[in-house]
Amino acid sequence: EDQAACCQISVRRREPGLEEDEEWLILCSTQFLTGHYWALFDGHGGPDAAIIASNYLHYCIKQKLEEVVGGITEAQPPMHLSGRCVCDSDPQFVEEKHIHAADLVVGALENAFQECDEVIGQEMEATNQTGGCTALAALYFQGKLYVANAGDSRAIIVLKDNIIPMSSEFTPESERQRIQHLAFLFPKLLDDEFTRFEFPRRLKGDDVGQKVLYRDYFMEGWGYKTVEKADLKYPLVHGHGKQARLLGTLAVSRGLGDHQLKVIDTNIEVKPFLSCIPKVNVFDFALHDIKEDDVLIMATDGLWDVLCNDEVACVVRSFLAENRTDPQRFSELAKCLVCRARGKKRGHQWMLDDSHEASYDDISVFVIPLHNREED
Template sequence: MFNRFKNRVLTSIVPEFPSISPAPSHINRSLPDKFQYSRPPFLQLLTVDELKASADHNVRPIIVPRDISVMPLNAGYAECVNSGKSEWNEDQAAFYQGLLHHPAKDLPDLPYIYFGIFDGHAGYGAALAASHQFHHILHEKLVDVIDLLLPTSENETPAFPWLFHKSVSKDELIVGALESAFHDMDAMLAEDRSKYRNAGGCTSVVTLFILGKMYVANAGDSRAILAQKLSKEVIKKQTDKIYLNGSSDNESPNAYQVIATPFSFDHTPDTERSRILELGKIHPDLMGGEYIAMEYAKKPMTRDLGTRILYKQGNMKGWTYKTLTREDLKMSIVTGEGKRSRLLGTIGVTRGFGDHDLRALGSGILIKPFLSCHPEIVYRDLSLIISLPDDNNIDGEYGVLIMGTDGLWDVIENDNVARITFETLKKYPNEKHRYTMVAQELVAKSRGRANDSGHWRLSDLKAPATVDDISIIVIPVYQYYKEFCQWEKTFIEAKQKREELKNLTMKALEANHINNDDSTPVDNDVEEAKEQEDESTIETKKSISVNDDDKDEEVVGLSSEDNEKLDSPLTT
């Protein structure tokens, strides 16, 4: 019995192993890997030795791109491996610069930029697959709605199918593209199980810049925040209460204030307790008789049987009493609080990709029915950002987006991340690699240093540092908005030229129509005019017929050599 339990545990939590390393005996190698293990391509770690060096758990080296110019928008990236939690770094990152071809071929294509971070668990396979495939799925979803995102003229309304009776905004179309892309990515991982080795699961946070807006979609406990540094004058103009919080910069004469705006929200058994309890209440068969979908004010004990106990169930916000029965002694489908909360006593996240074969420890119940791949999406219209001219505070007003796996957020709060961001940018005011330096500094702060005992501690060598993988992308939002404004100007100019050409064509047609009307005899007697028009038409047809006959005769009269030239498709 112990061996069966041991095998079940190992099946649930063992990481996958790259083909450069021998697999343990309990890993099924009968199916191939879909993607060979690697780090993000933009890091340019091309050899096995470089991969092994990046996964040194004793040193935990901070890896940044060798060539920072490969990152769009001058964005920064840095990562480091865990301290021994798994053999390989199970985080992955990706970016993609795409073009959506406009239905009107004479108008510029629509550019967009995508960034993604994926935190793998039970192996690196799902995160690796998402980093390679998600942007292709998203691109197809955006292609499907390009004709609705960009009508060909200002007076033209989107060509919705006749069955539509509801106005749909561009924001809803883009949000829908992201949501459906998340679902398709998860479905692809499910289908791949019969062809490739089990890929495990991963959380996902992605950012899409398109049409002058920033969309952040999250499923899991990776996170994105917008760090801003605003002057008092700008803060006064803001209506959002969140701008009243943050740390002050007393050294600046403008009294700048650093704030951190969440652009995603963690999905853990604790934060999604009500959703999971409600699902268990509606579908008790999913719990296999092993768990109960209730939360108690205190842990039920056998000695309390028959007494009253405070509980809540499903979507209940408040508490009420019930008589404790033996059924209540079963484990709740959600246990613990905060980062220590667990779903079915096994996993600490409740949204993401994959985990289709993950089973609960001890009971063997499938966990996937309680997990969701559906993302929460937050977006911002960058054209509404308040920016004061000549204040040299573009990064502060438009903000810097920090995307990171939970290895960062477990040990550093949002406000501190924002503060470190602007402290580092201040040290590198004009360098292009300044955002890479921010990412590197954030990784270094959350990784900490190893003490004499080999334990990783934060800078004060007292508080524990993260032992997890860390991956961070730092994106200067204004860089995208500046590029978008240039594209928008080009697009408007192209539309104006298109409209001018259209107007000229219409005027030429109208002038031609007027000239034709002037050449037609006008008489008070309508019938006589009609007869004259008919006679003119007949003569015209005869003239065309004669001309055609003449042409035929000319062709017939050609020599055989000339006829061969005429028949040739390449005749000059």
């Protein structure tokens, strides 16, 4: 159910006033902006959504970048892509909003994820397939690295003496407030089967009339409420950590697909609570002195379930230092990280070196060198 993709993305600069056919006739290399793309997709409920996403997301990104490329190439994005200036203060308004070229790339990635999600929904419905996937994509474009994440995969940059997290996991627990707020706005989505309130445990009949700890969508802290019969319904977000489930069904709160997914034995759709919009983080190479062994690590949750950022960084630094002359060292490092998370078989179990249980999930890893970007 894990899928991966990487490719070069060429974005066409559109010449004003040219028809589409004419534009193709006079294309040359200077009319392209080139980006580099990597992505990991972790499927659930079958591999179909992950396969469609791996074949299509990069096309959506290219398309969305081409729609805004006229703004990306300007020092300051113009209010009108046509070059018109309806209001003399347009440049000032753009400046006051702090809109830069990087914001257009971020917006293109967000729009691309949404379009890809729609395509997956149409394709899955047409072929009577089900399932979804998380999506973690990295785009190197015009001197910046953009990492877009929808799900619980993770990306980190490992520098010589620093670790820079480039994504954050989206789980029912981390997005509790967004999910509860949606239930508050549209209570019919719960079909009278679930309660939006969070309690430390699922309530029982004897709790009715008692004052118990709870949280609502607007609360970071906790309060007490008097339990009513309606509070005995199944919690919207149930469990803790990796065991937390959205509507008792999914362990992630963002991802692509799952348009047909319903809570078992009900008519409740999971998709309204499952966002396809990624969080995009930007790394500007101009602000950092990149060394030869600095890398971007992208991996599905199978790696991060058993290894923390510091442990991964430790493996990265020691491996690269010991294998400086190996031309395949980045690929070999990816294999090393997979093997470290998979552990070794002891009897009937797979164990890590520290005797903790190893990962039983799918594990996919990219190791992407950040040095010599223009030369290689």
